[in-house]
Amino acid sequence: MYVAVKGGERAIENAHRLLAHERRGDRSVPEVSLDQISNQLSLAVDRVMTEGSLYDRELASLAIKQxxxxxxxxxxxxxxxxxxxxxxxxxxxxxTAQMQVRRRVSSTFKDMPGGQVLGATFDYTHRLLDPALMGEASPEQPSVVAEAEPGVMPRVTDILGRDGLIEPSPVEDPEHQVGDITRDSLSFPADRDLRLQNLARGDEGYLLALGYSTQRGYGRNHPFAGEIRVGEVSVEFVPEDLGFAVPLGSITLTECQMVNQFKGSDTEAPCFTRGYGLAFGQSERKVMSMALVDRALRARELGEDVKAPAQDEEFVLSHSDNVQSTGFVEHLKLPHYVDFQSELGLLRKLRKEFAEANEAPTPMQEAAE
Amino acid sequence: MTRTRSDDLQAKRQEAMGVLSHCQTAEIARHLDDVAVPDHEQLRAPEDGLVMLRGRIGGDGAPFNLSEATVSRAAVRLGSGEVGFGYVLGRDGAKAQLIALCDALIQSPCYAATIETQVLPPLRARVAAERKRKAEETAATKVDFYTLVRGEG
Structure with missing residues (x-):
C-alpha cells in the first residue's frame, strides 16, 4: 500500500530544473528540432504513436524530445x-486493400498480382555500422521507374481466400458494438476486437518475446508471413453534423497477415488459419509479433489446448501495456516509508519470537535497532 | 433529379476535401489569395479533438478499434447562407478553417466554378505528382525472387 507523503517541494523543483538542463545536454551542440526527430528518427516516432495510441507525428516527436x-x-x-x-x-x-503500397513482401508466394516490392527496408543490409553517417551524409537520390502507377494491390489472403484455402475473416455483426478498452475495462474472456486493440498498443518488446516463444514451441502454430505491407491509407469519418463520409487525410500503416497451420473437422474441409497485425507507421516487427500473438490467443476459439503463456489471454492482455506496467513497477521507487516501517516492525517481532524460542539472541538483532 | 444533383455536389465536396486534406495550410492559403473571398462568419471556431481509427480484423473482416488520431475541425457560413465544414488530421485549426471555407465556396453558385478552376487544379496536380513520385521510387524496388531447385540426392 502506498501512503502519500508531503514536503520536498524545493528539491523536486530543482530536480526538474536539472532535468531540463541535462535534457539540453552540451549547449554548444545545436538543439534537436521536432522536424529532425520526425524525419530522421521516423521509426522511433512510429513506435511512440503506435504504443502511445495516438497518430500525431509532431506530438510523438515532442514526446521523444521531452x-x-x-x-x-x-x-x-x-x-x-x-x-x-x-x-x-x-x-x-x-x-488496407486500397493502400498506396510502398513496401509489400510475402514469404509464401514469389509471384503474386502486384509483385513483391521491397521499399525502404533494413532487410538484406549487412548490419555493419556505416562510418559515412558519422558526418553529414548526402545519400544518392532514389532510383525510379518512370511512369509507374500508384500501387494498389490485392491482399495475399484475398487470393488464398478465393479458393477457400484460408479461413475467411470474421464477418461484421451489425448488432455487435465494437469494443473499446479506452472506455470499458477489459474483462475475460475478451473478444477478438478487444484483444487486437490491446495488442495494437501493447509493448513491442513484450509481444516480440511472446511471438518468439510460440515459434520456439510454446503454443506452436506454424506461421508463414503471408504478407507484410506498408503504405498510406485514406481515413474517412462521418461527422454527425454533415451526414456523409469526409476524407480526413492519409496515415501510414503497416499490416501483417500471418498464415498458420490448418483447422478442419468432419464437416469442414481443412484450411489455413490466420493471425493479424496492424500498427501506425512502418512497424514491421510489431505487426509480425502482434499477428503471432493474435493467432496464439485464438487457441480457445480453434479448439486448441491452452498450455503456453502466449495462449493465455488473461496473462497476455493484462501485462501488454507498458504504461501500466511501468507505472506499477516504477511506483516502487516512491517513498514507502510507512509501509516499510510496518514490515520492519513485524520482522522484528518474528525475530524476537525466534530468538526466544532458541534462547540465544543474535547479534543482528542489536544491529537492526 | 434533385437527388442526382445533391449526390453530385456531395461527391464534389468529398473530392475537394480529399485533395485539401493532403495539402499544406500555406499552399491552400496561397491559392485562395487570388480569389475574392466573400464575407463569411465562423460557425464553429477551430477545435482540436480525436477520432478513433478503426481497422478490420484480417483486413476485411469485422471492425476493431485500432487507436486514435488528432483531428481539427471548423465550420464557416457565407453571407449567402452556405455552410462549409472542415475536418482534417492533425491539430492545425487554420487548415480546418480553410477547408471549411473552400467547402462553403464549392456550394455557392457564384464561387463553385472559381474554386474548381483556380484553386483545386494546381493542388490536385501537386498531390498526384507526390503520389506518382512515391510510386516510381517504390517500383524501382520491385523484386523477382527465384527458387533454386535442390540437386538430386
Whole structure:
C-alpha cells in the first residue's frame, strides 16, 4: 500500500530544473528540432504513436524530445495528452486493400498480382555500422521507374481466400458494438476486437518475446508471413453534423497477415488459419509479433489446448501495456516509508519470537535497532 | 433529379476535401489569395479533438478499434447562407478553417466554378505528382525472387 507523503517541494523543483538542463545536454551542440526527430528518427516516432495510441507525428516527436529518447516515457506522455482532448467519433473502418503500397513482401508466394516490392527496408543490409553517417551524409537520390502507377494491390489472403484455402475473416455483426478498452475495462474472456486493440498498443518488446516463444514451441502454430505491407491509407469519418463520409487525410500503416497451420473437422474441409497485425507507421516487427500473438490467443476459439503463456489471454492482455506496467513497477521507487516501517516492525517481532524460542539472541538483532 | 444533383455536389465536396486534406495550410492559403473571398462568419471556431481509427480484423473482416488520431475541425457560413465544414488530421485549426471555407465556396453558385478552376487544379496536380513520385521510387524496388531447385540426392 502506498501512503502519500508531503514536503520536498524545493528539491523536486530543482530536480526538474536539472532535468531540463541535462535534457539540453552540451549547449554548444545545436538543439534537436521536432522536424529532425520526425524525419530522421521516423521509426522511433512510429513506435511512440503506435504504443502511445495516438497518430500525431509532431506530438510523438515532442514526446521523444521531452523524454530524452526514453521510449516508454514518451509513450506515457502521448497517452496522457490524448486524455485532454474530446473525441469527435470513430472513423469508417480503414480499407488496407486500397493502400498506396510502398513496401509489400510475402514469404509464401514469389509471384503474386502486384509483385513483391521491397521499399525502404533494413532487410538484406549487412548490419555493419556505416562510418559515412558519422558526418553529414548526402545519400544518392532514389532510383525510379518512370511512369509507374500508384500501387494498389490485392491482399495475399484475398487470393488464398478465393479458393477457400484460408479461413475467411470474421464477418461484421451489425448488432455487435465494437469494443473499446479506452472506455470499458477489459474483462475475460475478451473478444477478438478487444484483444487486437490491446495488442495494437501493447509493448513491442513484450509481444516480440511472446511471438518468439510460440515459434520456439510454446503454443506452436506454424506461421508463414503471408504478407507484410506498408503504405498510406485514406481515413474517412462521418461527422454527425454533415451526414456523409469526409476524407480526413492519409496515415501510414503497416499490416501483417500471418498464415498458420490448418483447422478442419468432419464437416469442414481443412484450411489455413490466420493471425493479424496492424500498427501506425512502418512497424514491421510489431505487426509480425502482434499477428503471432493474435493467432496464439485464438487457441480457445480453434479448439486448441491452452498450455503456453502466449495462449493465455488473461496473462497476455493484462501485462501488454507498458504504461501500466511501468507505472506499477516504477511506483516502487516512491517513498514507502510507512509501509516499510510496518514490515520492519513485524520482522522484528518474528525475530524476537525466534530468538526466544532458541534462547540465544543474535547479534543482528542489536544491529537492526 | 434533385437527388442526382445533391449526390453530385456531395461527391464534389468529398473530392475537394480529399485533395485539401493532403495539402499544406500555406499552399491552400496561397491559392485562395487570388480569389475574392466573400464575407463569411465562423460557425464553429477551430477545435482540436480525436477520432478513433478503426481497422478490420484480417483486413476485411469485422471492425476493431485500432487507436486514435488528432483531428481539427471548423465550420464557416457565407453571407449567402452556405455552410462549409472542415475536418482534417492533425491539430492545425487554420487548415480546418480553410477547408471549411473552400467547402462553403464549392456550394455557392457564384464561387463553385472559381474554386474548381483556380484553386483545386494546381493542388490536385501537386498531390498526384507526390503520389506518382512515391510510386516510381517504390517500383524501382520491385523484386523477382527465384527458387533454386535442390540437386538430386
Amino acid at each position: 523524454a530524452r529518447g526514453d521510449m516508454i516515457e514518451a509513450i506515457f506522455l502521448l497517452r496522457a495528452f490524448r486524455a485532454t482532448l474530446p473525441r469527435f467519433g470513430s472513423s469508417e473502418p480503414i480499407d
